Amino acid sequence: MTVATKSHIVKRRIDDYVWRDDTLASRRLRHVLAIHFHQFDNVAIVGGMxxxxxxxxxxxxxxxxxxxxxxPVEAVADMAKSVNARTNAFGGHSISEMGWNVDFWALKSTWAIREGHVAADKLEDFTRSTFFNYDAALYDVRRRRVLHDETYLHGLQSRVMEINLRPTPMVLGNLYRAVRRILLWNLSPGSKLKSFITENLDNDGFRDVVAMDNRKSATPFLYRYKSASELRQSVICRDYRVAMATYYGEQLDLPGLAQGPIHSSV
Incomplete structure (x- = not known):
């Protein structure tokens, strides 16, 4: 399946999975959404999904x-308490039920909005608060609509990942996500993301992202890179990745150096 060219295609894909598929996973997801979140009128799926x-x-x-x-933040906190949700990073809550892990936040408690970097009066304002442009879209559960700005799908189609909002409390975490996504999905970084990577992927950053990859990923591969400069060049320059693939051949089968698409969670 290819990158969606229109918003209605994204909507149809998510509608099918959430509301129409008869798989066990989809039925369980519908159940979790219904029993825990039906009380709220404005709920959006955001992020990776x-x-x-x-x-x-x-x-x-x-x-x-x-x-x-x-x-209201208090209403979401009360619901979280009633279902024994755990506290997650940056003011959110987590539940694990029927095979699904669900993290949820009140809109006003999300980091960039709470810290005043983005003014938010409605769900769609959240799309301006994500670090990556690739994450700047949401699916309104009750109204079954996809919301994003006019540049979102173009960014996916052009395979250019960029910074959407620069302030972040997770410099290392977003550096790690940028590196893995760019290599696994064979992307190019935009100018702002390229500067962020250059600034932070020094020797210390290299050590830290490799350690994070080994610790967090089911498929670690960053340890195969020899130095910060080699990884940085591979991330920043797609031509360098092609040259590396040619140079190493079959001796170094690195994700991101393959010519075909690679699909993996990050």
């Missing part, structure tokens, strides 16, 4: 579900 369905459809979706709720 929307991005992956837009990029490659359900075969590329392997992540958990992230939700943002446009409701």
């Amino acid at each position: 929307v991005r992956d369905f837009a990029r490659v459809g359900k075969l590329g979706f392997k992540s958990d579900v992230d939700l943002v709720i446009d409701a």
Whole structure:
């Protein structure tokens, strides 16, 4: 399945999976959404699920579900307490049920909005608060609509990942995500993301992202790179990746150096 060219294609893909598929996973997801989140009028699926369905459809979706709720912070906290949700990073909550891990936040408690980097009065304002442009889309659960700006799908089609909002409390985490996504999905970084990578992928950053990859990923591969400069060049320059692939041949089968598409969660 290819990158969606129109918003209605993304909507259809997600509609099918969430509301029409009769697989066990889809039925369980519908159940979790219904029993825990039906009380809120404005709930959106954000993050990896929307991005992956837009990029490659359900075969590329392997992540958990992230939700943002446009409701008072106290109301979301009360619901989280009633279902014994765990506290997650940066003011959110987590539940694990029926095979699904769901992280959820009140809109006003999400980091960039809470810290004043983005003013938010409605669900779609969340799309301006993500670090990556690839994550700047959401699916309104009740109204079954996909929301993003006019540049979102072009960014996916052109395979250019860029910074959407620069302030972040997770410099290392977003550096790690940038490196893995660019290599696994064979992307190019935009000018702002290229500067971010150049600034932070020094020797210390290289050591830290390799350690994070070994610790967090089921398929670590960054340890195969020899130095910060080699990894940095591979991430920043697609031509360098091709040259590396030619140079190493079959001796070094690195994700991101293959010519075909590679689908993996990040």
